[in-house]
Amino acid sequence: MSGMVERRGAGMWLSHIGMLIGIAIVCFPIYLAFVASTVEQQAIVRPPMPLLPGRHFIANYHEALVAGINAPVWRMLANSMVMALGIAFGKIAISILSAFAIVYFRFPLRQTFFWLIFLTLMLPVEVRIVPTYEVVANFGMLNSYSGLVLPLIASATATFLFRQFFMTVPDELAEAARVDGARPMRFFFDILLPMSRTNIAALFVILFIYGWNQYLWPLLVTTDPQMNTIVMGIKQMFPSGDDVANWPVIMATAILAMLPPVAVVVGMQRLFIKGLVETEK
């Protein structure tokens, strides 16, 4: 499909050059990180930095994955994966159910509950982090996956999005299901859930990345290097004081840390865009 305004000749070339420059600006640091992850330590420390990949790709990545600096990177990747998936699925499950309750059931203080959920939108994790830490510590959930995941899975944003989506679903659909004999949960699983498919996919992408990129919370609740997540793990790799930083391994870790979110976005791109722009009714 051509755009609304079709560009020809010089205009087309100019806009393409503009876009290429933009892409270069975004991609160059990532390219540098990749180059740094394929050379030896000495090559990075001695200016100028190399601009072409070196020959230590396999060695550096192998070292990062298996040995790491504090903990092997595969371990941190696994931790991050558990946390990101836990947060994404947990948030979706909880928010879709609470949105279902708020939209389809009449119960006392329904609006109050909705506004209470909505209010928490205004409180980011950082604001409530001290009391949350206190609670998690008292439950003995420090250094555990449940400690990493549970405090982050309540989501006002997702609840709100599902509520808005459910409100656009025609009432007659719920009534038709009632006439067909579907009890509420049956209606939820048979009709509402499949209809929310694309919305769920879009939210999953957003929430997976949100969970993957968590930094402050894992930093607080995990002290055991074996429980570190990858994003905080990178920071932990920086040496303190006069130690020498093993830059190639750190850069290899950074590149590895980028791969899963990229894979999720690329893999779910079609569903993701569909979920954001269209509703199927």
Place this chain on the structure above:
Amino acid sequence: MSTINLISVRKSYGHAEVIHGIDMDVTDGEFIVIVGPSGCGKSTLLRMVAGLETITDGEIKIDGKRVNDLEPMDRNIAMVFQNYALYPHMSVFDNMAYGLKIAGTPKQEIGERVTTAAKMLQLQEYLSRKPRELSGGQRQRVAMGRAIVRKPAVFLFDEPLSNLDAKLRVQMRLEIKALQRELGVTSLYVTHDQVEAMTLADRMIVMNAGTADQIGAPLEVYNDPQSEFVGGFIGSPPMNFIPLALFEENQITLPKSLREQIGEDASNIKPTLGIRPEHLELCSERQGIFKGQLRYCEPLGAETLIHLGLSNGALLTIRQKAGAYTPETGADCFVFFDPDKACLFGADGKRLRAHDTMHYEEVQ
């Protein structure tokens, strides 16, 4: 197979009563059309029968069994919605089969019933399609199919044709009628379209602001409206209404039979004369009962509608055959009507009848 009884059914939202007590007995296999303007409570009434709205007061019985407190699924009904309400992610087959699946019908029987219904509705080729791949008329058929496969005691239709274009509406109207005849299932059908009401109904309920103004066979309602509202609502173009005061002002003496209906004292009744467009005729000055000025005329092919302006500013519509003589715009026209075809309504909109005693004499 099944009957429906409405016993002074009422509905209130908070303090506002929207349905003011409706009584009706529907016999087995009857096709009942509930017709009225928007906001008259016709859909609410249907939804109360369906069980989608609670019943504030009164009783609804299906097959003699009180259903006030039953869930829709336990009332043995099937409903067709205005926007079809098909499940968008299910194929046509699954849409039709969903109710049966929930009821735990064996797979083989589901298949048989859906296939039969699909054959009846010419949907066989579309069974594996999604609703969005179907045209409006086909979606409408799927919605009907969903109702048919359940073999319910009662069909409920909530303005099922109003999302279709005019031509398709006529076609589907005939199909619905044929289908209902074939299956013989008692049906309630809500519409705001009086043509649908006239053509489909065995009996119709004309609703006006939460009350049933008249219940009767279509032609009976058309020819003998019980209220000014019914006369104006049923029939297109609607019945003409002329305040009797207009005749007095212009020193026109009314035909004797009409004067008798009003009785001695007309001053506090302020009656209105209602007459259908097809019962008015243009005529010579000598025969004319009253006159008006021709404002414009609408030739429709088979017939011509002539609109006259009366001295009180009201418009009067006359329906005449296409070939008949039409005066020029602005001409004074004289109008004649058969007093027996006219209806008189009181100030409250209710029909005035000749005094009961006289009526008896006529009958005997």
